[in-house]
Amino acid sequence: MNPPTIKDVAKAADVSVATVSRVLHNLAGYSDKTRQKVMQAVEELGYQPNAIARGLVNKRTQTIGVLFPDVSSSFSSDILRGIEEIAQEKGFSVIVCNTAEEGKRTMKYLQVLREKQVDGIVFTSEVLKDEYFQVIKEMRVPVILVNTMSQKYTIPYVKVDDRQAAYHATDYLIQKGHREIAMLSGSLKDQIAGYPRFEGYRQALADNGIEYDESLVAIGEFELEASRLAMRRLLAEAPSFTALFAASDEMAIGAMRAAFEQGLRIPDDLSIIGYDDLKFARMVYPPLTTIHQPLTMMGRMASEKLIALIEEGSTQVASSIVSHHLVERQTVKSKP
Incomplete structure (x- = not known):
């Protein structure tokens, strides 16, 4: 059975096709009674206005x-x-x-x-x-x-404000007593999320009298496996650290996997904070402390x-x- 057309609606409501069109597009030129008849016919027939046809009237495709x-x-x-x-x-x-x-x-x-x-x-x-x-x-x-x-x-x-949010995350770790804080960062060429979050991290260190150490920062991708590998390099090559700020939740979870593989306990041996508050941040074990973006x-x-x-x-x-x-x-x- 073919879907109902605007002509079917007009016939059922006993009005012209032009009147049905005016009602459907909220144009003037008909009574309330006529509008009620048209809308009742639309509902009874299950008529769905065609998007292309609507576009001919309002110049839009919706x-x-x-x-x-x-x-x-x-x-x-x-x-x-x-x-x-x-x-x-x-x-x-x-x-x-x-x-x-x-x-x-x-x-x-x-x-x-x-x-x-x-x-x-x-x-x-x-x-x-x-x-x-x-x-x-x-x-x-x-x-x-x-x-x-x-x-x-x-x-x-x-x-x-990525810079401010990253500052907040790093400062939180500092207020918890950590001073050797590493970071998994996005590309510093990324002016949208990579560099601003790195800058927030570095500024929080400076404002708390902690010297920035380039060897404690691993530049990677906002992705699980790449972050796991970057964290493995940090654990193998960087000076010891007690906390990590990861620039995304996926980075944080990749880092947690690498830490577990090295026999580290979280948070007893290493504290980790993420960024985003995605659904799986609540589902991993232990549940991830993170920055929430709405x-x-x-x-x-x-x-x-x-x-x-x-x-x-x-x-x-x-x-x-x-x-x-x-x-x-x-x-x-x-x-x-």
Whole structure:
């Protein structure tokens, strides 16, 4: 059986197709009684307005594109949950694109989103390169950044202050009595999360009179296995340390695995603090002390800002720095 059409609705409500269209698009020119008849027919028939047909009226496809470097990660799924919650509330569909590490497929997916004629784009966790910005500019659609920001282009963003949050994590370890504190850091070329979190770590040491020791820092990737290997190198080559700040929860858990392999007990022999507060931070043993980023809320905020730009035709919305907080669990112990 074919799905009901707008003509079927018009026949059931005993009105013209044009009247049904006006009701569905909240345009003027009909009585309340007529609106009730049309909406009753829509409900009884189970009519679903066609997105392409709606687009002919409002010049929109009611879709937004979301670009993630890794859609399989818990980090991305938490942000996406918030984006989709608001999109569904507002009648938008979401196209999710996995750009892969270092944006290997970003240009390809921007072209896909252009062909799909999306109404706006949420761009997450990656540097907005010049070539990306140029494509988006040519598309003439609004864009919101999440967990990233542009130092070159004036584009609204939603993110935590990474430097301040990393400072908070390191200072917490110091207040627990630790002074030999190592770090697993992202790339220092990464101006979004890598370098700011490293700077927060280093500044916390300086403000507490602790000399920075380059040999206590391992530069790696925000990934489990790479972090396990980086932690093994730290344990084998660096001066002894009693605590570790890992720049992500995945890094922290990779480090915990390496520590266990070396026979170290956490937190008795080594205290570890992470960053993100992903779901599995609560599930590992011992449960991970970490910095909480409100990822789902960040996704909701980004979606709200983007849809406001789309629907209201605003030229800009304000950026948002969202608050982080420290979640104490069982991987940090006070040093006597």
